[in-house]
Amino acid sequence: MANEVKLHSKVRDLLYKLTGITLADNKELMITNRLQKLRTKVGYNGDLEHLLTAIERGEYQTEFINSFTTNKTHFFRELFHFDDMKDRALPEIFQKQNSVSIYCSASSTGEEPYSIAMTLLTAQKENNKRNMNSSIVATDIDTDVLHFARNGVYRFRTSNKDFPAWAHPRDFFKRRADSKNESEFLIKVKDEVKRLLEFKQMNLSDSSYPFRDGEFDIVFCRNVLIYFNQDDQNKILKRLFKVLKMGGTLYLGHSENPLDLAPYVKRMGQNIFVKTRELH
Numbered sequence: 001m002a003n004e005v006k007l008h009s010k011v012r013d014l015l016y017k018l019t020g021i022t023l024a025d026n027k028e029l030m031i032t033n034r035l036q037k038l039r040t041k042v043g044y045n046g047d048l049e050h051l052l053t054a055i056e057r058g059e060y061q062t063e064f065i066n067s068f069t070t071n072k073t074h075f076f077r078e079l080f081h082f083d084d085m086k087d088r089a090l091p092e093i094f095q096k097q098n099s100v101s102i103y104c105s106a107s108s109t110g111e112e113p114y115s116i117a118m119t120l121l122t123a124q125k126e127n128n129k130r131n132m133n134s135s136i137v138a139t140d141i142d143t144d145v146l147h148f149a150r151n152g153v154y155r156f157r158t159s160n161k162d163f164p165a166w167a168h169p170r171d172f173f174k175r176r177a178d179s180k181n182e183s184e185f186l187i188k189v190k191d192e193v194k195r196l197l198e199f200k201q202m203n204l205s206d207s208s209y210p211f212r213d214g215e216f217d218i219v220f221c222r223n224v225l226i227y228f229n230q231d232d233q234n235k236i237l238k239r240l241f242k243v244l245k246m247g248g249t250l251y252l253g254h255s256e257n258p259l260d261l262a263p264y265v266k267r268m269g270q271n272i273f274v275k276t277r278e279l280h
């Protein structure tokens with residue numbers, strides 16, 4: 001028992017050091033399960049204690065990080081953000097400039113950045129702005145989900161209710177030829193959608209981000225701050241705020257809030273914030 005407590009505390013310390021993620025107190029079972037899975041994945045023969053020592057020395061760190069991230073996501077999650085982006089944020093940007101730059105800061109398996117791309121293409125079409133120079137940067141710390149996202153192949157059920165009426169999957173995905181099942185099959189993101197996106201590995205806990213100040217018109221940071229303590233959430237929010245343009249929009253997840261940024265933003269809707277003042 002004492003050994004297990006020590007093991008769990010080592011995992012927490014290591015995970016915090018490598019990613020900034022703070023695991024809640026009730027995650028003991030999850031820690032043990034994930035460590036065991038990790039041991040099988042990397043083919044390690046020793047006990048979990050020795051595996052952790054190896055990770056502390058620098059071995060298997062990527063696999064360790066990938067095992068402890070939570071990647072739950074789906075297309076058009078919190079749809080009202082995409083509606084707001086299509087009907088308010090993007091038309092305003094289209095009036096001022098000929099390019100749009102968007103940052104998706106915890107992109108997981110790709111459903112969120114591809115939903116952003118579908119929203120952008122739809123808004124460009126609706127506003128007669130097809131030839132804009134648009135780009136989306138999508139980052140995550142987990143190399144496995146980045147690999148999956150770059151591949152852009154998803155299992156699709158015809159009963160799927162994630163897609164809004166204005167985004168038909170057939171406009172943005174090709175059905176894989178080898179799919180025989182009529183109600184469930186694989187779909188692949190079309191090249192014209194993929195072309196908008198660049199996937200990169202990045203740790204939100206890094207002290208600075210590889211972007212210019214005010215580089216992005218829109219920043220998505222959804223359902224990731226919840227894994228950090230409040231002090232670190234504030235640090236991340238401030239770094240994201242630096243790369244967001246004045247007047248740009250920040251979308252946060254349903255149980256997240258702008259914390260120290262509150263005096264510098266205007267609330268436009270449920271977890272939708274527009275930057276109104278620079279933070280110095």
Ligand SMILES: C[S@@+](CC[C@H](N)C(=O)[O-])C[C@H]1O[C@@H](n2cnc3c(N)ncnc32)[C@H](O)[C@@H]1O
Pocket residue numbers: 019020021069070071072073074077105106107108109112139140141142145202203204205221222223224227253
């Ligand atoms: C629950 S998913 C949310 C995905 C998407 N934003 C959404 O709302 O559906 C959280 C993602 O944050 C990523 N993540 C966790 N810690 C991170 C860190 N320190 N830096 C960058 N990404 C991180 C995880 O790998 C995971 O893919």
